[in-house]
Amino acid sequence: MEYNNLSEYEQDLFLCGRCGDCSLADKIVASGRDVFHPCSVKNVLGFEVFACRGRIMVLNDLLTGELEVDDDIINWAYTCTTCRNCQETCTATADGIRLPEIMEAFRKDLVEAGYQLEKHEKIEKSINELGNPYKEQHDKRLEVFGDREWPEKADVVYFVGCTSAYREKEIARTTVDLLDRSGVNYTVLEDERCCGSVLLRVGRTDAFAALSQHNIEKIKESGAKTVVTSCAGCYRTWKVDVVEQGHEYDFEILHITEYLDKLIQDEKLSFEAPEPIKVTYHDPCHLGRHAEVYEAPRRVIQAVENVELVEMETNKRYAHCCGSGGGVKSSFGELANKIAADRVHEAEDTKAEILVTACPFCHKGLVDGAKHSASSMKILDLPEFLMAYVKEGKKKSKAAEHPLKTKFMKYLRKHPLIFDGLKKDAIIDYEIEGERFHVHVLDKGEIEVVPRRSENPDVELIFSPAAVEKLTSFKNEEEYAAQFGLFFKEPTEEEWIKFNLRRNIVKLLMKGYRKFAQKAGLI
Amino acid sequence: MSIIKSSQTHPLYKDLVKIVGEDRVSDSRVVMSAYSKDACHLTAERPEVVVMPETLDEIKSIAKICNSTKTPLVPAGGRNGICGACLPRIEGAVMLDMVKMDEIVEINEDVMTVTVEAGLRWAELIHRLDEKGYKLGFRGPYGGNAGTVGGSVSINSIGYAASKFGPSTEGVVSLEVVLANGDVITTGSGWNKDAPIFARYTTYNDITGLFLGDHGTLGVKTKVTLKIYPKADYFTYGDFGFTSLEDASQAFLEVQKLGFTEELNLLADRQSTDTFFPGFLDKHPEIKSMFASVVQEVDAQLAQRKMEIIREIALKHGGKDLGNFASQMHWSELFNLVQPLYNNGFWLNTCHLRPIPKIPALMDRMWAIFEKYQLLENGIKWIASCLGAERAYATGWVTIFAPNKEKMELALKAWNEMLDSVIETKGCPYWNGLLWEKRALKQTDQKFLDTYWTVKKALDPENILSPHVFEGGF
Ligand SMILES: Cc1cc2nc3c(=O)[nH]c(=O)nc-3n(C[C@H](O)[C@H](O)[C@H](O)COP(=O)(O)OP(=O)(O)OC[C@H]3O[C@@H](n4cnc5c(N)ncnc54)[C@H](O)[C@@H]3O)c2cc1C
Ligand code: SF4
Ligand code: SF4
Numbered sequence: 001m002e003y004n005n006l007s008e009y010e011q012d013l014f015l016c017g018r019c020g021d022c023s024l025a026d027k028i029v030a031s032g033r034d035v036f037h038p039c040s041v042k043n044v045l046g047f048e049v050f051a052c053r054g055r056i057m058v059l060n061d062l063l064t065g066e067l068e069v070d071d072d073i074i075n076w077a078y079t080c081t082t083c084r085n086c087q088e089t090c091t092a093t094a095d096g097i098r099l100p101e102i103m104e105a106f107r108k109d110l111v112e113a114g115y116q117l118e119k120h121e122k123i124e125k126s127i128n129e130l131g132n133p134y135k136e137q138h139d140k141r142l143e144v145f146g147d148r149e150w151p152e153k154a155d156v157v158y159f160v161g162c163t164s165a166y167r168e169k170e171i172a173r174t175t176v177d178l179l180d181r182s183g184v185n186y187t188v189l190e191d192e193r194c195c196g197s198v199l200l201r202v203g204r205t206d207a208f209a210a211l212s213q214h215n216i217e218k219i220k221e222s223g224a225k226t227v228v229t230s231c232a233g234c235y236r237t238w239k240v241d242v243v244e245q246g247h248e249y250d251f252e253i254l255h256i257t258e259y260l261d262k263l264i265q266d267e268k269l270s271f272e273a274p275e276p277i278k279v280t281y282h283d284p285c286h287l288g289r290h291a292e293v294y295e296a297p298r299r300v301i302q303a304v305e306n307v308e309l310v311e312m313e314t315n316k317r318y319a320h321c322c323g324s325g326g327g328v329k330s331s332f333g334e335l336a337n338k339i340a341a342d343r344v345h346e347a348e349d350t351k352a353e354i355l356v357t358a359c360p361f362c363h364k365g366l367v368d369g370a371k372h373s374a375s376s377m378k379i380l381d382l383p384e385f386l387m388a389y390v391k392e393g394k395k396k397s398k399a400a401e402h403p404l405k406t407k408f409m410k411y412l413r414k415h416p417l418i419f420d421g422l423k424k425d426a427i428i429d430y431e432i433e434g435e436r437f438h439v440h441v442l443d444k445g446e447i448e449v450v451p452r453r454s455e456n457p458d459v460e461l462i463f464s465p466a467a468v469e470k471l472t473s474f475k476n477e478e479e480y481a482a483q484f485g486l487f488f489k490e491p492t493e494e495e496w497i498k499f500n501l502r503r504n505i506v507k508l509l510m511k512g513y514r515k516f517a518q519k520a521g522l523i
Numbered sequence: 524m525s526i527i528k529s530s531q532t533h534p535l536y537k538d539l540v541k542i543v544g545e546d547r548v549s550d551s552r553v554v555m556s557a558y559s560k561d562a563c564h565l566t567a568e569r570p571e572v573v574v575m576p577e578t579l580d581e582i583k584s585i586a587k588i589c590n591s592t593k594t595p596l597v598p599a600g601g602r603n604g605i606c607g608a609c610l611p612r613i614e615g616a617v618m619l620d621m622v623k624m625d626e627i628v629e630i631n632e633d634v635m636t637v638t639v640e641a642g643l644r645w646a647e648l649i650h651r652l653d654e655k656g657y658k659l660g661f662r663g664p665y666g667g668n669a670g671t672v673g674g675s676v677s678i679n680s681i682g683y684a685a686s687k688f689g690p691s692t693e694g695v696v697s698l699e700v701v702l703a704n705g706d707v708i709t710t711g712s713g714w715n716k717d718a719p720i721f722a723r724y725t726t727y728n729d730i731t732g733l734f735l736g737d738h739g740t741l742g743v744k745t746k747v748t749l750k751i752y753p754k755a756d757y758f759t760y761g762d763f764g765f766t767s768l769e770d771a772s773q774a775f776l777e778v779q780k781l782g783f784t785e786e787l788n789l790l791a792d793r794q795s796t797d798t799f800f801p802g803f804l805d806k807h808p809e810i811k812s813m814f815a816s817v818v819q820e821v822d823a824q825l826a827q828r829k830m831e832i833i834r835e836i837a838l839k840h841g842g843k844d845l846g847n848f849a850s851q852m853h854w855s856e857l858f859n860l861v862q863p864l865y866n867n868g869f870w871l872n873t874c875h876l877r878p879i880p881k882i883p884a885l886m887d888r889m890w891a892i893f894e895k896y897q898l899l900e901n902g903i904k905w906i907a908s909c910l911g912a913e914r915a916y917a918t919g920w921v922t923i924f925a926p927n928k929e930k931m932e933l934a935l936k937a938w939n940e941m942l943d944s945v946i947e948t949k950g951c952p953y954w955n956g957l958l959w960e961k962r963a964l965k966q967t968d969q970k971f972l973d974t975y976w977t978v979k980k981a982l983d984p985e986n987i988l989s990p991h992v993f994e995g996g997f
Contacts, residue, residue: 017865018562020603020669026647046575047554054557061556072527072553092865489846505863514802522848523803
């Protein structure tokens with residue numbers, strides 16, 4: 001068999017040193033990366049072959065001819081949820097060994113060679129004929145919203161997605177309810193079609209281009225400058241895949257969590273729970289690891305008065321997958337249920353009353369997982385969770401800014417040279433007394449200081465208040481850098497800096513942190 | 524739930540299913556593929572069936588059935604070894620994947636020990652202890668995210684905190700071991716059925732030591748009891764550079780002798796420092812070699828004073844204070860320091876032990892080999908790093924990185940000469956395995972080896988446990 005797509009990744013397959021972190025790692029000890037047995041599939045099925053390290057060994061065996069494709073290989077190929085937790089854990093290369101892409105390339109080879117799972121064939125047929133993978137009538141797509149008339153033109157398009165339109169209807173309904181309450185000018189597409197995510201994930205790429213072009217065309221016709229989706233799968237497809245496949249569009253894509261975050265900041269919506277309640281949040285892989293949105297949903301949850309957000313043992317970049325992605329739920333339902341049950345147990349361990357997520361696949365998967373393990377955990381998608389707490393009348397006014405944070409942000413804005421040497425899109429997150437902001441390098445000599453915690457920083461710096469007072473007293477960048485280095489080398493009880501590296505060293509070097517460290521006298 | 528079907532052709536397949544159930548046994552070729560290598564390039568036979576035991580009783584039953592049918596049984600931990608030790612040398616082997624045996628059995632605060640199941644990984648153990656206010660002595664090999672306690676003490680692994688506490692095996696108080704015939708013994712004070720496990724050397728001779736470093740040939744370790752210490756919150760760090768490796772080694776020896784440092788790491792040349800910490804020496808063109816030191820104490824002043832003394836020693840030997848970035852990074856990236864080096868290529872290792880004054884002689888040989896094969900010109904980088912180990916010896920970790928498949932052949936040539944040089948300059952490998960065995964055997968005193976084989980025959984008369992290890996096969 002030909003491995004034209006897989007062969008593209010031979011160097012990744014060679015560079016894997018089989019350290020086993022992607023399979024067995026606990027927290028990466030002192031650097032605060034909360035990894036814990038990253039592969040939720042391996043955690044259920046046990047054998048190494050299901051973790052990234054084992055997968056790479058099998059793929060290398062296929063390439064050398066030691067193994068040949070048979071039914072076992074085909075089944076095995078579709079047991080990976082492509083959740084990317086292994087890649088995020090792997091520090092071998094700047095991006096980590098790209099196992100999800102590698103598995104998708106291999107699936108493409110399988111499809112090209114005529115090997116396929118019957119279920120996937122049916123899904124593709126349904127998408128081609130009906131515009132959705134569920135064999136549902138295309139003209140019933142918007143029935144979820146009742147008899148409503150939708151304007152042809154609007155500022156914002158809500159891209160519903162097949163799963164919310166046909167299966168997880170409550171998500172679609174509550175999203176629309178929230179948008180209605182916020183007063184934004186929005187619409188939905190009369191002729192929306194599947195975003196194509198499921199096809200890409202299982203290696204069937206032929207129909208993707210036509211779907212993307214169709215949807216882009218329809219959005220253009222609406223005149224919208226912003227597209228909002230409540231589906232993490234659609235979001236990742238729009239944000240990452242559509243662009244990677246060479247399709248251009250000039251509208252902004254936002255996940256509903258990002259959009260709600262904005263609406264809350266703009267005081268267009270506010271929420272209040274009648275009684276104190278503890279909530280935990282499950283990061284959908286396609287929203288988190290694949291598109292790097294971690295903080296917006298958390299900010300939204302925390303904006304609900306009386307709600308306390310508690311984190312699960314694995315969260316954000318290292319959150320365990322719910323088991324539904326990569327075609328696993330459609331191919332191996334029992335496996336998906338067991339993975340989801342594990343995740344629900346993690347949520348139970350936090351003692352939260354509600355497990356909130358932000359993706360119809362995750363929601364369905366987790367609900368099934370809870371049933372599978374007879375858990376009574378309440379599981380809600382974010383819009384559904386929020387709708388119960390919409391606050392009428394007075395909107396929550398913004399909390400007063402922390403004066404030292406404001407002072408530090410102002411200082412850094414005035415001294416962009418501090419970040420000289422860092423490459424475009426380097427991001428440093430700052431923390432003083434629990435208050436966060438971040439610096440985003442836009443270009444040479446140009447930075448943006450954003451008063452929020454970054455979604456996915458390269459480095460997190462934590463300062464004592466006295467250290468900030470001293471640093472902001474310096475007139476020039478050299479003095480600042482010298483003192484910064486000193487705080488790091490010789491901290492005192494009063495004046496100190498700590499840091500967490502959020503990216504691996506190879507990636508940090510690529511982003512220019514070597515020069516940054518040299519200037520700060522660290523090296 | 525088995526998604527990959529077993530072929531059910533291994534003669535013991537059905538018996539093993541009876542012991543652990545269908546979900547934890549496989550003899551599928553696809554599943555075996557993922558057990559065909561550890562974290563080095565060397566290969567031997569593939570196991571023909573893999574079992575994932577969860578209890579002592581299961582392992583006892585597995586050993587019994589293997590023993591009665593003379594079936595080879597090979598224990599494997601995290602398979603993160605880098606010498607091919609866990610790979611069977613014979614066809615038909617049953618491999619025990621031990622990672623499901625990963626409970627902390629007991630933290631005994633009265634006698635300061637922790638007892639763990641053998642398949643527990645070091646990183647996980649450190650976290651659990653940390654939560655309770657304790658630390659281990661030896662913290663684990665650098666691959667301790669996936670490396671297990673049982674695997675490490677079976678091959679004399681050495682790494683983090685060896686400067687103060689020595690190799691993994693030094694921290695062991697007692698072992699629970701399943702013998703080849705399925706019997707179980709507990710070593711140390713475990714000989715006394717009524718006594719707690721608190722001491723290693725009591726009443727009889729040190730049977731614990733017999734199983735340490737046995738490469739899985741004398742028994743399957745199911746529990747390991749390790750020493751623990753109160754967590755110490757005060758750290759001081761120091762990096763010192765030298766204009767020659769000789770000066771660096773002398774200062775390094777003097778510091779190591781003091782026993783102050785939790786971790787002491789010498790980087791033998793500029794290339795090594797630049798591979799580890801790119802740019803670190805840019806501002807110090809005269810520096811050829813450096814060491815990074817980490818002190819951990821229960822008291823801030825104590826930690827500071829110790830670092831001052833280390834600094835004085837370094838300066839006395841002509842050293843330069845380079846700050847403490849390298850040592851801070853080194854310590855804070857615990858268990859993830861090495862993996863980013865894979866970006867340079869697949870690694871070929873030469874890990875061994877040697878007296879500290881013999882480091883320069885080793886490096887002279889290594890540099891000549893690097894030159895001969897024009898490694899840098901061929902894109903092959905290296906790291907030469909030595910960790911201080913208890914009292915006053917060191918690990919020698921000279922590693923080269925083949926950047927791609929095409930350069931592997933050249934790298935292997937250089938690497939083979941490097942291995943020869945290690946032995947010729949009187950190094951002793953800590954682990955053996957496929958990596959070292961042939962070379963080690965040539966040097967081994969026959970009476971020493973005969974003694975080992977006498978013990979092996981007595982404990983494993985059917986020769987089922989990791990057969991052909993220490994025979995130089997493959
Ligand atoms: C990134 C990285 C860094 C590393 N750094 C170091 C380092 O600093 N120092 C170092 O020493 N090594 C290092 N190594 C190698 C590896 O971490 C160690 O050798 C580790 O101790 C291996 O443990 P394991 O559980 O993976 O053992 P395995 O590789 O699975 O097995 C090793 C040996 O132990 C035997 N064994 C395993 N479990 C048992 C048991 N329960 N009972 C009896 N025998 C058993 C096996 O048969 C085999 O002979 C590194 C590896 C990597 C990938
Ligand atoms: S993919 Fe990365 S983390 Fe996994 S074994 Fe390979 S090098 Fe290690
Ligand atoms: S992508 Fe997720 S499911 Fe697939 S191997 Fe990696 S961690 Fe496991």
